Amino acid sequence: xxxxxxxxxxxxxxxxxxxxxxxxxxxxxxxxxxxxxxxxxxxxxxxxxxxxxxxxxxxxxxxxxxxxxxxxxxxxxxxxxxxxxxxxxxxxxxxxxxxxxxxxxxxxxxxxxxxxxxxxxxxxxxxxxxxxxxxxxxxxxxxxxxxxxxxxxxxxxxxxxxxxxxxxxxxxxxxxxxxxxxxxxxxxxxxxxxxxxxxxxxxxxxxxxxxxxxxxxxxxxxxxxxxxxxxxxxxxxxxxxxxxxxxxxxxxxxxxxxxxxxxxxxxxxxxxxxxxxxxxxxxxxxxxxxxxxxxxxxxxxxxxxxxxxxxxxxxxxxxxxxxxxxxxxxxxxxxxxxxxxxxxxxxxxxxxxxxxxxxxxxxxxxxxxxxxxxxxxxxxxxxxxxxxxxxxxxxxxxxxxxxxxxxxxxxxxxxxxxxxxxxxxxxxxxxxxxxxxxxxxxxxxxxxxxxxxxxxxxxxxxxxxxxxxxxxxxxxxxxxxxxxxxxxxxxxxxxxxxxxxxxxxxxxxxxxxxxxxxxxxxxxxxxxxxxxxxxxxxxxxxxxxxxxxxxxxxxxxxxxxxxxxxxxxxxxxxxxxxxxxxxxxxxxxxxxxxxxxxxxxxxxxxxxxxxxxxxxxxxxxxxxxxxxxxxxxxxxxxxxxxxxxxxxxxxxxxxxxxxxxxxxxxxxxxxxxxxxxxxxxxxxxxxxxxxxxxxxxxxxxxxxxxxxxxxxxxxxxxxxxxxxxxxxxxxxxxxxxxxxxxxxxxxxxxxxxxxxxxxxxxxxxxxxxxxxxxxxxxxxxxxxxxxxxxxxxxxxxxxxxxxxxxxxxxxxxxxxxxxxxxx
Amino acid sequence: xxxxxxxxxxxxxxxxxxxxxxxxxxxxxxxxxxxxxxxxxxxxxxxxxxxxxxxxxxxxxxxxxxxxxxxxxxxxxxxxxxxxxxxxxxxxxxxxxxxxxxxxxxxxxxxxxxxxxxxxxxxxxxxxxxxxxxxxx
Numbered sequence: 001x002x003x004x005x006x007x008x009x010x011x012x013x014x015x016x017x018x019x020x021x022x023x024x025x026x027x028x029x030x031x032x033x034x035x036x037x038x039x040x041x042x043x044x045x046x047x048x049x050x051x052x053x054x055x056x057x058x059x060x061x062x063x064x065x066x067x068x069x070x071x072x073x074x075x076x077x078x079x080x081x082x083x084x085x086x087x088x089x090x091x092x093x094x095x096x097x098x099x100x101x102x103x104x105x106x107x108x109x110x111x112x113x114x115x116x117x118x119x120x121x122x123x124x125x126x127x128x129x130x131x132x133x134x135x136x137x138x139x140x141x142x143x144x145x146x147x148x149x150x151x152x153x154x155x156x157x158x159x160x161x162x163x164x165x166x167x168x169x170x171x172x173x174x175x176x177x178x179x180x181x182x183x184x185x186x187x188x189x190x191x192x193x194x195x196x197x198x199x200x201x202x203x204x205x206x207x208x209x210x211x212x213x214x215x216x217x218x219x220x221x222x223x224x225x226x227x228x229x230x231x232x233x234x235x236x237x238x239x240x241x242x243x244x245x246x247x248x249x250x251x252x253x254x255x256x257x258x259x260x261x262x263x264x265x266x267x268x269x270x271x272x273x274x275x276x277x278x279x280x281x282x283x284x285x286x287x288x289x290x291x292x293x294x295x296x297x298x299x300x301x302x303x304x305x306x307x308x309x310x311x312x313x314x315x316x317x318x319x320x321x322x323x324x325x326x327x328x329x330x331x332x333x334x335x336x337x338x339x340x341x342x343x344x345x346x347x348x349x350x351x352x353x354x355x356x357x358x359x360x361x362x363x364x365x366x367x368x369x370x371x372x373x374x375x376x377x378x379x380x381x382x383x384x385x386x387x388x389x390x391x392x393x394x395x396x397x398x399x400x401x402x403x404x405x406x407x408x409x410x411x412x413x414x415x416x417x418x419x420x421x422x423x424x425x426x427x428x429x430x431x432x433x434x435x436x437x438x439x440x441x442x443x444x445x446x447x448x449x450x451x452x453x454x455x456x457x458x459x460x461x462x463x464x465x466x467x468x469x470x471x472x473x474x475x476x477x478x479x480x481x482x483x484x485x486x487x488x489x490x491x492x493x494x495x496x497x498x499x500x501x502x503x504x505x506x507x508x509x510x511x512x513x514x515x516x517x518x519x520x521x522x523x524x525x526x527x528x529x530x531x532x533x534x535x536x537x538x539x540x541x542x543x544x545x546x547x548x549x550x551x552x553x554x555x556x557x558x559x560x561x562x563x564x565x566x567x568x569x570x571x572x573x574x575x576x577x578x579x580x581x582x583x584x585x586x587x588x589x590x591x592x593x594x595x596x597x598x599x600x601x602x603x604x605x606x607x608x609x610x611x612x613x614x615x616x617x618x619x620x621x622x623x624x625x626x627x628x629x630x631x632x633x634x635x636x637x638x639x640x641x642x643x644x645x646x647x648x649x650x651x652x653x654x655x656x657x658x659x660x661x662x663x664x665x666x667x668x669x670x671x672x673x674x675x676x677x678x679x680x681x682x683x684x685x686x687x688x689x690x691x692x693x694x695x696x697x698x699x700x701x702x703x704x705x706x707x708x709x710x711x712x713x714x715x716x717x718x719x720x721x722x723x724x725x726x727x728x729x730x731x732x733x734x735x736x737x738x739x740x741x742x743x744x745x746x747x748x749x750x751x752x753x754x755x756x757x758x759x760x761x762x763x764x765x766x767x768x769x770x771x772x773x774x775x776x777x778x779x780x781x782x783x784x785x786x787x788x789x790x791x792x793x794x795x796x797x798x799x800x801x802x803x804x805x806x807x808x809x810x811x812x813x814x815x816x817x818x819x820x821x822x823x
Numbered sequence: 824x825x826x827x828x829x830x831x832x833x834x835x836x837x838x839x840x841x842x843x844x845x846x847x848x849x850x851x852x853x854x855x856x857x858x859x860x861x862x863x864x865x866x867x868x869x870x871x872x873x874x875x876x877x878x879x880x881x882x883x884x885x886x887x888x889x890x891x892x893x894x895x896x897x898x899x900x901x902x903x904x905x906x907x908x909x910x911x912x913x914x915x916x917x918x919x920x921x922x923x924x925x926x927x928x929x930x931x932x933x934x935x936x937x938x939x940x941x942x943x944x945x946x947x948x949x950x951x952x953x954x955x956x957x958x959x960x
Binding site for chain 1: 856893912927
């Protein structure tokens with residue numbers, strides 16, 4: 001099998017090379033047959049990579065430990081889910097996964113655009129194929145995931161690191177990769193435009209949606225990484241400016257800049273060199289980020305090995321890519337002349353430029369500070385490092401300026417803003433900002449930097465509300481519908497703009513989360529049983545320490561009672577888990593009490609079972625949940641922006657009145673549902689099946705016989721004869737039959753036997769589901785809207801085509817005109 | 824055109840200078856020298872009372888903790904050179920015998936007083952592959 005896999009990689013390399021060569025040849029000779037053959041070969045690479053992926057996944061599932069990669073990242077005891085995802089658990093596999101994704105994305109992009117952008121396609125195929133070839137080459141000569149043990153084969157694998165056996169860590173890498181790989185497509189189109197000289201805006205149109213989707217993946221990937229750090233690592237924060245984190249952030253900055261500046265080019269024909277350079281830079285940064293974290297060039301808390309061969313190969317490729325790309329930019333400079341000049345520094349296009357400078361500066365600064373140790377060593381011979389405070393010192397003010405610009409930009413008119421114009425536009429947002437800022441400062445929050453963050457957030461929210469309001473009013477007056485339909489129609493008319501505003505709302509929510517980060521309270525202390533401490537409005541009492549075992553791991557759990565004003569609020573159970581085979585590397589199980597206002601976050605880093613005392617780390621972080629919620633809104637906004645036109649057709653067409661109300665309630669539901677779920681405690685949502693088994697893993701056998709003490713029902717050694725076991729399983733079954741869900745059943749058990757019946761009270765696995773649910777629901781809501789909208793819009797279009805135009809065409813034209821001016 | 828070029832030139836010069844000055848001043852406060860244990864032990868006088876990060880491995884069996892407290896005393900080593908270190912606070916999960924740690928703090932006559940400790944985080948990206956034929960873990 002392994003040999004077949006390796007040959008498939010070789011074959012993919014050869015086919016990709018053929019695709020690149022034949023496409024370029026076909027384009028030069030204007031031979032349709034050759035370019036078509038190139039496209040065919042390009043699709044073939046996708047098929048080969050899919051087959052190779054199937055082989056490695058099969059090897060993981062069947063446990064073929066003769067393959068080194070399989071042996072190193074999985075073992076036979078692993079659940080199937082983690083076996084599947086071990087595919088991208090290590091460097092070699094993740095490169096292969098990368099190529100597979102790239103070939104799939106590339107095939108889709110080429111398939112979608114093959115008619116509309118016929119002249120660009122051969123070079124798009126060539127550029128993507130060359131990138132594929134590089135990674136394939138890397139695998140063939142250096143990082144072959146199919147390499148096998150030459151001597152005797154081990155019988156079992158080493159197993160995946162327990163820290164990484166976490167739901168978020170499973171979906172975080174593929175999301176990140178999708179973002180990175182997705183950004184290769186705009187680069188390929190940009191290069192194709194440069195090579196062919198078709199430098200009108202058509203290549204921008206081809207990649208606009210792609211870039212947004214890739215950007216969405218990148219954003220969600222960063223968010224998932226932050227949630228993982230927050231829930232799993234147990235230091236109470238979510239971002240520490242580690243090189244690995246920064247590597248993902250760098251292309252995010254430049255891609256964000258591109259998404260903004262692209263609008264200036266579309267509208268005013270300016271910034272053309274800038275845009276194509278941004279696309280190249282973004283692609284370069286995805287490569288550089290990968291290189292920086294995998295080659296060992298930068299010291300990081302993640303231990304990457306020094307790998308001189310990888311460093312060499314990557315450097316060569318990156319330098320070649322930069323020279324080739326920017327060489328073409330310079331060569332095509334005459335074709336990239338701007339159609340217009342900047343009229344005023346107080347205009348929309350200028351605001352976009354400020355935004356771009358700040359984003360680019362952020363990228364540059366983060367890159368500089370991340371590389372500083374390496375740079376200083378190269379220049380002075382001394383390795384000098386800078387830590388997180390340095391990053392914060394710079395990025396906090398930069399972030400605040402960026403936030404303020406988010407509010408200012410939309411208020412400025414294209415070309416030039418007049419003074420009257422500024423007065424009327426800035427009035428409401430400024431009042432909003434001052435009001436919110438004033439309130440929080442009056443409540444005792446320091447002006448720098450959290451107070452300012454609140455004020456600016458208020459300003460941005462004021463701007464966005466004003467934009468939606470005035471736009472909807474204009475539309476309502478011209479079309480004569482109700483305000484709500486006008487609002488939806490407005491969004492549908494200009495999805496990118498209003499979807500973008502929604503994204504801005506998400507960003508503002510995230511900034512509120514950042515503001516809360518500056519206000520957090522932290523306490524670390526050694527607590528004896530019964531000892532009580534006061535932190536941030538909570539009284540926290542350590543009750544005792546309990547040791548349990550569930551067969552896969554030993555769990556040491558601290559029982560902690562949280563009180564407020566003397567009344568018991570909740571119990572919390574921070575724990576340390578010692579997985580089999582990884583006993584020397586226990587994982588920290590954080591206990592989190594979530595709420596809209598703040599999170600109470602408790603960790604037990606150390607314990608002494610003999611004395612029942614434990615080290616307890618308590619962190620109270622205000623507003624941190626708004627950060628995750630902001631990511632959800634951001635995703636929703638991006639989806640609105642990338643949705644096809646038909647999704648909103650219902651609002652521009654004539655709709656029966658009954659339907660209108662239904663739409664309104666559905667959209668409201670879609671918006672409110674994630675919020676409602678968010679409002680619940682993290683443990684509120686639980687997977688449905690197989691419930692019985694889950695419960696048996698969570699409930700401790702209470703039969704009281706010595707052999708049974710503290711094992712779960714599932715692992716009760718006296719099973720099935722144990723009387724406690726039989727009685728309790730029967731109880732579970734009865735409760736489930738009554739229609740009780742997991743939580744209710746557990747609650748019933750707690751009522752009967754007390755808290756001790758629970759094996760793992762704070763299970764992060766369930767929290768994981770709870771946090772994913774808002775996204776899933778938001779997405780499901782949008783899909784439902786889309787589907788219903790399609791159905792409704794069909795008859796309406798038929799009516800419109802039937803000769804009787806519902807809206808006066810001249811009115812419609814006027815509306816369009818006004819909307820355009822409004823823009 | 825030349826007028827415009829001059830304007831752009833002056834603006835970027837001012838911005839760059841401002842940036843450079845800012846960067847220089849902020850860097851000074853937050854810079855830390857990054858050294859391996861043996862480098863520090865070789866010239867203790869040169870590194871005394873400087874912001875320092877020391878990289879080394881924990882000497883097996885050297886970790887000691889004062890009863891009922893979070894005060895640690897241990898030794899780190901590299902290439903046979905050892906350095907006594909003190910740390911007060913919660914240690915990372917991966918802090919144990921022979922683990923690779925980076926301590927941030929100051930060198931004093933008694934030893935290295937660390938204010939911050941990072942232990943190398945296990946990552947899915949492995950170090951260099953084990954030599955051919957080596958027994959798998």
